[in-house]
Amino acid sequence: MKIVLSHLTKKFKSREKKGKVYTIAVNDFDVEIPDGKLIGLLGPSGCGKSTALNLISGLETPTEGKIFFGDEDVTKLPPEKRGVGLVFQNYALYPHLTVLDNILFPLENLKGAERPTKEEMLERAKEAARLVQIERLLDRKPNQLSGGQQQRVAIARALVKQPNVLLLDEPLSNLDARLRLETREEIRQLQVKTKVTTIFVTHDQDEAMSISDLIIVMKEGRAQQIGKPQDVYEDPVNLFVAKFLGTPPISVFDAEIRNGGLYIGTERVRDAKGLPEGKVIAAIRPEAFEPDPEGTLTLRPIRKETMGRDTSILAEHPACVTGTIRTIVDSDVPADTDAEALKFRIRMNKLFIFNAETEERIRFRDDPQGGRR
Amino acid sequence: MKSNNLKAWLYLLPAIAFLSVFMVYPLVDVFVYSFEESYNSASQSYTGVGLYNYSYVLHDPYFLQAVKNTFLLVIITVPLSTGFALLISLGLNSIKPLKQVFQTVFFLPYVTNTLAVGLVFMILFKKTPYSEGLINLLIGKFGGESVDFISGPYWAKMFVLAFYTVWIVLPFKILILTSALASVNEQYYKAAKVDGTSRFRIFYKITLPMISPMIFYLVITGFIGAFKAYSDAVALFGTDLNSAGMNTIVGYIYDMLYGNGGGYPSYASAAAIILFAIVLTITCINLMISKNKVQV
Numbered sequence: 001m002k003i004v005l006s007h008l009t010k011k012f013k014s015r016e017k018k019g020k021v022y023t024i025a026v027n028d029f030d031v032e033i034p035d036g037k038l039i040g041l042l043g044p045s046g047c048g049k050s051t052a053l054n055l056i057s058g059l060e061t062p063t064e065g066k067i068f069f070g071d072e073d074v075t076k077l078p079p080e081k082r083g084v085g086l087v088f089q090n091y092a093l094y095p096h097l098t099v100l101d102n103i104l105f106p107l108e109n110l111k112g113a114e115r116p117t118k119e120e121m122l123e124r125a126k127e128a129a130r131l132v133q134i135e136r137l138l139d140r141k142p143n144q145l146s147g148g149q150q151q152r153v154a155i156a157r158a159l160v161k162q163p164n165v166l167l168l169d170e171p172l173s174n175l176d177a178r179l180r181l182e183t184r185e186e187i188r189q190l191q192v193k194t195k196v197t198t199i200f201v202t203h204d205q206d207e208a209m210s211i212s213d214l215i216i217v218m219k220e221g222r223a224q225q226i227g228k229p230q231d232v233y234e235d236p237v238n239l240f241v242a243k244f245l246g247t248p249p250i251s252v253f254d255a256e257i258r259n260g261g262l263y264i265g266t267e268r269v270r271d272a273k274g275l276p277e278g279k280v281i282a283a284i285r286p287e288a289f290e291p292d293p294e295g296t297l298t299l300r301p302i303r304k305e306t307m308g309r310d311t312s313i314l315a316e317h318p319a320c321v322t323g324t325i326r327t328i329v330d331s332d333v334p335a336d337t338d339a340e341a342l343k344f345r346i347r348m349n350k351l352f353i354f355n356a357e358t359e360e361r362i363r364f365r366d367d368p369q370g371g372r373r
Numbered sequence: 374m375k376s377n378n379l380k381a382w383l384y385l386l387p388a389i390a391f392l393s394v395f396m397v398y399p400l401v402d403v404f405v406y407s408f409e410e411s412y413n414s415a416s417q418s419y420t421g422v423g424l425y426n427y428s429y430v431l432h433d434p435y436f437l438q439a440v441k442n443t444f445l446l447v448i449i450t451v452p453l454s455t456g457f458a459l460l461i462s463l464g465l466n467s468i469k470p471l472k473q474v475f476q477t478v479f480f481l482p483y484v485t486n487t488l489a490v491g492l493v494f495m496i497l498f499k500k501t502p503y504s505e506g507l508i509n510l511l512i513g514k515f516g517g518e519s520v521d522f523i524s525g526p527y528w529a530k531m532f533v534l535a536f537y538t539v540w541i542v543l544p545f546k547i548l549i550l551t552s553a554l555a556s557v558n559e560q561y562y563k564a565a566k567v568d569g570t571s572r573f574r575i576f577y578k579i580t581l582p583m584i585s586p587m588i589f590y591l592v593i594t595g596f597i598g599a600f601k602a603y604s605d606a607v608a609l610f611g612t613d614l615n616s617a618g619m620n621t622i623v624g625y626i627y628d629m630l631y632g633n634g635g636g637y638p639s640y641a642s643a644a645a646i647i648l649f650a651i652v653l654t655i656t657c658i659n660l661m662i663s664k665n666k667v668q669v
Contacts, residue, residue, distance in 0.1 A: 059563055080569020092560035096582040105578075106568035161568070 001070050001164040001197050003033040003056065008065035010051055010221075025051040027221035029065070033199065033214075038191045040208030040229070041201045043218035044244070049201045052218070053167050056199065057084045069164055080109070082165075085158030085196075089170040091150045093142040099153050100138040103128055106161045128156040131190065148179045155187075159194065166191075168200035172207055184211050205245050209233065217241050234349070239281055239359035242352055248286045248312070248326040253319045255282035255353065262353065265319045269296050270348055274365045281354040286312070288350030289327035291335035295343035299325060304337045313337055406642035414638055426643035435615045436644060439625040442606075445531060446538060446621070447599040454539045455591055458546035463576075465547070466554045476551070483544035490541065491608020498522035498533050523610065530610070530619055538605050542598065546591050553587035554580065589663045593656060600652050603627065622648045 008029040014021035025048040033039055041049045054060040056067065058079035066075045074082050093102050103125040107116060116124065129135045132152035142150055151171065158166055171187060172180045188211040191198045202208050208215045209229040217224045217232060217240075225237045236242035242250050253264045257277050261268040264282055289297075291313070299315035302324065306312075311331040314324050327344070329335065335342060353362045406412050407426055409419035430436050465475055482490065497507045500521040509519040520526070522533045557580060565575050581588075603623035606614055614620035615628060622644065629641035 057567055059566060078569070079567040084567060086564070086567045088560050088564060090560065092558070092564040094561060094579060094582075097578075105565075105570075109568050109570045109574065 002035045002068075003165060003197060003199075004066075004068040005029055005031050005033070005052075005056070006066045006068065008052070008055055008062045008067065010048075010055060010060060011063045024221055026055065026062070029218075029221065029223055031216055031223050031226055033197065036195045036197055037213040038188065038211060039197075039199045040212035040215040041199055041218060042205060042208040042215050042244075043203065045203055047218045048221035049203075049218050050169055051221075053086075053169055053199065053201050056165065057086045057167050058082050059086075083161070083163050085161060085163035085166045087151070087154045087158050087166070087168045087171060089173060091142075091154040091174075093150055093153055093157070095142050097141075098138065099129070099134065099140050099142070099145070100125060102142070102153055103138075103157050103160050106157060124160055125156075128160040131159065131193070132156045132186075147175050148183060151175070151183065155190070159196070163196065166194075166196050166198040168198065170202060171200055172202070172204070180207070187211060206247065209245070217244060219244075236352060237361050239283065239354040239361075242283050242354070243322075246285060248328070249322065250283045250285050251320055251325045252322045253282045253284070253317065254321060255280050255319065257353075264297060265317065267297055269346055270351065270364075272353075272364060275362060279356045280362060281356055281359065283352045283354065284346060285350035286326050286328045288347040289313070289325075289329060289344045290347070291329060291333050291342060292345035293343055295345040297344050297346055298341045299344060301335070301337040301339060301342045304335070306331070313342070315342065403642045403645055406639055407646045409639055412639045412642075419639070426639045427647070430640055430643045430647065433640075435620060435628075436622075436625050438615075438618060439620040439622050442531070442534075442619060443600060443602065443621045446535060446602055447596060449531075449535045450538045450542070450599055451592060451595040453535070454542045454546060455588065455595060457539065458543055458550050458591070459588070461543070461547050462550035462554055463580075465551050479547050480544045482540060483548070487541065487604050488608045491537070491605070494533065494537050494609060495523060500525070524617065527618060530617070533609060534606060534619060537609060538599065538602060541605060542595065546595070549587055549591060550584065553584040557583045589659075593659050596655050596659065597652055600648065600655070622651075 008026055009024065010026040011022040011024050014023055027048070029048075029052055041052060043049045051060060055062050058074070058077060058081075062075065066073055068074065069082060079086075094105065097105065104121055107121045107124060110116070126135065126138075129138060132155050134149060134152045134156060137145060137149060137153070142153065145153065151174070155166075155168075168187070172183055175183055184207055187198075187200070200208075200212075212229055214226060215229050215232055216226045219240050225232050225241045227235075232241060233245050236245065239252070243252065255262055255264045255269075256279050257263070257272045257275050260271060260273050262270050262272045262280070262282065269282070289299075297317075299317050302314040302316060304311065304313050311329055313327045313329055313335060315327065317325060353364075354360060355362055408422055408424070410421040410423065410425050412419040461479060465472060465479070468475070498509075499506050500509060500519065500523070505513065505519055506522070508522065513519055520529045522529045524530075561579050561583070562575065565579055570578070601623050602621050606619050606621055606624055610617040610619045612632070614624045615632075620628070626641045626644045626648070629637040629644060
């Protein structure tokens with residue numbers, strides 16, 4: 001089911017201060033979520049992503065704006081009328097009920113014509129359990145399960161109602177690193193199998209980038225950018241998005257446009273024809289650096305680091321505002337990291353510039369993706 | 374390992390010494406007295422050993438009356454006070470404005486002196502040649518016959534005693550239950566809400582099982598407390614409880630020791646051991662039931 005969030009705003013009354021002091025958790029949030037996709041809602045903690053999820057689920061009502069499921073306006077509908085399945089961060093399984101009773105719980109709430117017979121309920125619960133591979137655990141209590149198993153139960157409980165939308169709040173944050181990789185793959189496969197529109201909230205960009213069809217990057221209650229993960233990575237609309245995506249993080253420099261070129265320090269890194277002169281912010285992805293004696297940017301190398309398949313050169317530059325520059329380089333390329341200075345060639349499609357005041361992206365004339373959002 | 378054990382005993386020594394002198398020794402002593410006929414604490418002498426004390430106590434009509442009163446009190450007040458406390462806590466938990474005020478109001482009886490409260494109840498219920506008492510005035514307003522609650526029929530006296538007991542024990546139970554309710558993770562309610570669970574079902578299927586350990590704790594301590602009731606009866610009916618027919622088991626023990634000159638420690642000990650046996654049995658039954666019922 002397609003979901004449209006139209007100019008959603010959610011203000012909370014501030015608890016400490018008296019009077020009309022509000023915290024704006026979600027601010028003019030305006031996105032359209034296509035049917036049957038897996039969407040990652042990504043942002044730093046406190047950016048309003050969980051509130052956005054609660055608004056979609058109906059646990060919170062928006063201060064302003066509307067929510068549509070398909071063509072139906074569900075803004076005023078209570079959660080149970082919206083047909084949403086919600087998986088909580090700590091799963092919220094009822095500890096006194098067995099796995100089977102937990103999964104049956106939503107079905108037993110149904111009334112009237114919607115209410116299936118006992119056998120149907122059992123059949124549906126077992127089917128949901130099969131879908132997440134926990135058929136063998138149905139008689140256990142939640143505290144007898146591992147974190148990963150508990151999460152499967154929570155997902156089965158959310159899916160058993162056959163919801164229009166599946167919402168996952170930080171689904172992987174309570175799992176250990178190895179399980180996280182496995183589970184995110186399983187969530188992806190489950191979503192492909194069930195084709196239910198799924199929105200998951202995460203602060204972990206790896207998670208969002210790896211399994212989402214689309215990601216929505218949020219900051220301070222606003223949607224910053226929506227797009228396919230790789231597109232957003234390769235074409236950020238502002239400095240926040242550029243900095244938030246990518247590990248190691250992007251390196252940010254104070255730069256200047258003058259004489260039709262982009263300068264970092266005293267070096268002309270590339271041409272910048274047709275752009276107004278003045279101070280800008282330049283940001284360069286770690287994989288954009290290539291050691292090259294003919295290169296355009298000189299860094300002072302600190303050391304070389306090899307971690308698994310990745311070789312990085314750590315370096316410094318006086319104009320860099322993000323501290324140590326971490327580059328990812330081809331290990332075959334020779335580079336003398338003991339030298340005083342090392343020249344790098346910069347891949348132009350991984351170099352972005354931003355307005356120094358607004359931090360919005362400034363596009364070069366020859367930018368292949370120029371004008372596209 | 375061995376020296377660790379020694380150290381552990383050393384650390385436990387103060388508590389063990391204290392408890393042995395003031396708890397274990399008296400308990401054993403009471404048990405011994407209960408078998409010694411006509412024990413005299415002044416001369417430390419007794420006339421024989423056997424079950425006579427038990428036989429006497431169990432045939433004493435005052436004791437039987439006290440047992441009947443105590444059991445009635447337990448059966449009436451424990452379920453009623455726990456039920457009311459649960460209702461009030463649920464109410465307190467669901468209101469936002471004035472929550473603090475109401476919490477304070479409901480907690481006041483806990484910090485009020487039992488005897489002072491007894492006096493207030495007397496004024497409310499007692500019938501004197503000069504006044505009918507407030508409750509009787511109300512009953513009269515609705516066209517009822519006035520009743521002497523303090524020295525009238527048995528059911529009226531039992532009603533006042535039960536009323537008083539419930540009122541006295543409510544605040545503690547409310548305190549425990551409100552904190553138990555507040556400690557139920559909000560997420561369970563949210564999850565239930567997303568699934569469209571009715572309020573009754575949320576209470577019955579989620580809230581109640583989650584706070585069941587606390588309810589159970591209150592029932593057990595409630596039983597024990599009610600079995601040990603004494604001061605409540607004194608506050609309402611004065612010290613001569615036997616003639617008022619409102620004695621409790623603990624009251625009977627006290628009377629045997631000190632009442633009317635007292636001086637029957639053997640009978641008192643036997644009664645105390647019987648009370649201990651009753652409380653122990655009831656608590657064991659409670660624990661057995663809870664194993665099946667208390668979830669989480």
